[in-house]
Amino acid sequence: MNHPKQLNLDVKLDGAIKLENFIICPSTEIILRASKEFISGSNTTRTFFLWGREGTGKNYLLHSINREFLEKKLHSAFISFSHGPLDSPSVFDGLEKLDVIFIESMEQFPSVTEWELALFNLINACLLSESRILISSKVTAKELEIKLPDLKSRLLAFPAFELPEITEEEKFMAMKEAADRKGLMFEDNVLSYILTHTSRKLSDLLSLLNELDNYSLEKQRKVSISLVKDLISNK
Incomplete structure (x- = not known):
């Protein structure tokens, strides 16, 4: 064909x-x-x-x-x-x-x-x-x-x-599980900040975790709320 x-x-x-x-x-x-x-x-x-x-x-x-x-x-x-x-x-x-x-x-x-x-x-x-x-x-x-x-x-x-929109609690757990699978260290307060200050779409939230991991390596800084703010302001 x-x-x-x-x-x-x-x-x-x-x-x-x-x-x-x-x-x-x-x-x-x-x-x-x-x-x-x-x-x-x-x-x-x-x-x-x-x-x-x-x-x-x-x-x-x-x-x-x-x-x-x-x-x-x-x-x-x-x-x-x-x-x-x-x-x-x-x-x-x-x-x-x-x-x-x-x-x-x-x-x-x-x-x-x-x-x-x-x-x-x-x-x-x-x-x-x-x-x-x-x-x-x-x-x-x-x-x-x-x-x-x-x-x-x-x-x-x-x-x-x-395929329904999952709850806020489920989004939090999804981000936590995704981070754990990739061996990424994200404190709960960082995940909570991401969930309340960025996109509501799960696909965007999970993509942001990868961006944060790369950004933290680039800046040689631990992932924190401050780093999240910096990344968002530079996007």
């Missing part, structure tokens, strides 16, 4: 991206259970619609699920609309021959006839084969701007799971 550059087959993943490292807390219990059922290959969970607000961890979850398939020596395709339109709907041609297909940022999917028909045909082909398909979006399937009724119906039939 000759695919445009936006299609990643058996994409190489960051070693830190693992399902076991995803935030485990009461808010994510249902989505993690559903993810594991999808990975297991149950006939009842061969389709999966994941939705949630920006910054809740959808991208991380998709890539960590993909890792599980790749570690089983299965073949996947990862298609993202997060950076705008792709070259051609032919990107979907023949993908049902793979083990699993990931489609990211469905809210930016082009709602034109050629694309909608191509996706509808792919979903039908996947349902007839052993292939699985996971779609992520910032909005529910019902809210997608899909004009083709048959495609809309297909997407609404996908088991849908929301």
Whole structure:
């Protein structure tokens, strides 16, 4: 198959991206259970619609699920609309021959006839084969701007799971666990300051931890509230 550059087959993943490292807390219990059922290959969970607000961890979850398939020596395709339109709907041609297909940022999917028909045909082909398909979006399937009724119906039939915004306490624990995994030393008061004085998005909070670690090495200073303030003021 000759695919445009936006299609990643058996994409190489960051070693830190693992399902076991995803935030485990009461808010994510249902989505993690559903993810594991999808990975297991149950006939009842061969389709999966994941939705949630920006910054809740959808991208991380998709890539960590993909890792599980790749570690089983299965073949996947990862298609993202997060950076705008792709070259051609032919990107979907023949993908049902793979083990699993990931489609990211469905809210930016082009709602034109050629694309909608191509996706509808792919979903039908996947349902007839052993292939699985996971779609992520910032909005529910019902809210997608899909004009083709048959495609809309297909997407609404996908088991849908929301990745919710986790609580402030859960964000604190997530940052603490992420820092511990990387061997980073962050005092609780520093984490509390970050949580109350920076972005509310978990993805931004976790990225800031890495920035702080690098900044502290660069400045040869211990991570502290003062260092956090300096980093934020220089961004």
